[in-house]
Amino acid sequence: MPRWTEIVSGLPATVPFVGPEAQERRMGRRFSARLGANESVFGPSPKAVEAMQKAAAGLWMYGDPESHDLRHALAQHHGIKAENIVVGEGIDGLLGTLVRLLVGPGTPVVTSDGAYPTFNYHVASVGGALTKVPYRDDAEDAQGLAKAAQSTNAALVYLANPDNPMGSWISAGQIAELISALPPDTLLCLDEAYCDFAPRGAIPPLDVTAENIVRMRTFSKGYGLAGARVGYAIGAETTIRAFEKIRNHFGMNRLAQIGALAALEDDPHLRSTIFRVRQSLANIGEIAGENGLRALPSATNFATIDCGRDGAFARALVAALAEAGVFVRMPFVAPQDRCIRISAGRPQDLKVLRDALPKALAAIR
Template sequence: MTIKIDAHIQALPATIPFVAPERTERESGNQFVARLGANENNLGCSPNAIEAMARIASQSVGQYADPENFSLRRALCQHLGIEMNNVVIGSGIDGLLGLIVRIFSSPKDTILTSAGAYPTFNYHVAAYDRTLLTVPYRDDHEDLDALAQEAQKTRPAIVYVSNPDNPMGTWWPAKDIENFINKIPEDTLIILDEAYGETAPEGTLPAIDCTRANLLRVRTFSKAYGIAGLRCGYAIGNSALILPFEKIRNHFGINIMAQAASEAALKDQEWLMQTLETNAQARDRLSAIAIENGLKPIKSATNFVTIDCGQDGAYAMQVLKGLMERRIFVRKPMAPVLDRCIRVSTGKDEEINQFSTALAAVLKDLQ
């Protein structure tokens, strides 16, 4: 007898949104000398977070975590000036996006995003049998006007936008985001992905307003705070939007070490400021390397720089493959027009040195 599998799930490809560097290393038999593709914080995390993890490992790792994430939520509320019922913790933004799609839409509902935007969101849309609708980027930015116009026309269940953006690194000032939000129908949920909010210029993030009935903002400890491996993020919103998470979330999904490390990292704002300064310097250096090699860096507000290779997607793929062959891990956008670029994360000086040398060699080989 064959065990029944949901027909929709049976029809989906067995795939993941990203090919991990570990898989490439296994298949090639070579380790990367510079891991600059996953937008991780190669500079590390706060020493206070490391101390918290060490304390948990030696004293409490055998215990279940607090299923209410109370201490971390309280710290976030104090930091952001919000109430406890305005925030929910999840296993990174990725985990939260899956819950949001499940909670706030039904099978076959339309969900709107930008063509080429964060693919893990699309993965959840497909997994829950929703209908994905996209609009193209404009001038390497998510097109807020086009998204708003499409939302007014089709009235999707959800519209997703990130600010700053992945994979291009571009951003909109807060006033443009606020104008966009005000144009979206009241019965459409807005997901505002602010994974790179800490690395953005002042004036990028709108003030937090939890009275808005159709807005969820998602943030993470994976990027600027440097603890991607622990998988911890959070959503901010009106209490009526936060409450449904309690009905279906994995209440023990945020482990005890992730909770303690995230809280310690949040409280160490001095370390965060140092990290942001170092990240900005690395971003400037990556941009300079691109220019030195005749390529065009796209101005970034994130912890990566997207580099226009000056030709089409096929050429950019050759550049990427050449870097990978030289053991430099990078990624690239895959949507048409955006695919002319590669995307390089900020990293340590020695990693950027390796990238600089390899990029020059790759471009010379392609002449």
């Protein structure tokens, strides 16, 4: 047997998420509504699609390892320097790199209990010591995270704002308080995958002088390019430079870089997506209400639906919805696991949901 590292030997062969395709293969049929992965069913900008189609024949060339054009466009977009940005294979990929930069065996790390499993997965892969802080009123508990970071002397704290899976958000002021309460050499990873959908006041202004904050952004949500795998991290130049030490420099797909650049330049498409998401979430809220369930306020592109019972009930509902052709997911940890999570959909997707939900509820009651 190969000599796996001690850490690897102790790890299970786990997957943070099972993809909808695997479920479809198991069921032997396709989902009618794909509303489980917070993808943007409204699609990417047609300009991004066209740019990738045009460039497809040139895919014999490696992508630019510096993602120069995309980074410079992002820098201009955000009013920062290209040196404040590193592009990677989605936030998932960047989280892996960031974790490996900061975490070794036993390194204290703090996150919320029930937050993004892929972060926890990366921490486990290097043997970090993860402390999980419970949610407070279905939102991430900034004070609790600060206290845990202090008491464990964490090297890294993870906070998603707006939050996944609860759709909740905390204010920029609360984040500033968290930052000021952290040990001076603790790095805060602020995952802002859903920032395009957040209300004013939730997203702190970009401060690229702070060496101990990394902001994660993505083209997977608002820009509708989840399958392209393009994320980026924003931070101080010195902090971003550290990624260059260990990242997979030639990891970026060439078309993905081209598509993301075209998507970034199509702001009207992003605005239209945000508008359609808001409409859709209102409709999902109505559908939930018609069925005696309650949609929590959302600062994201998904609705978290309080099913009013326990995790077993919500899990049964997710399974019954899958049976009825609707792919949704749910929080993993109690008491948030009383909820299910439904991504914004087009009218045709919500029609499927409207038909399926009462039937699924009837089936499990």
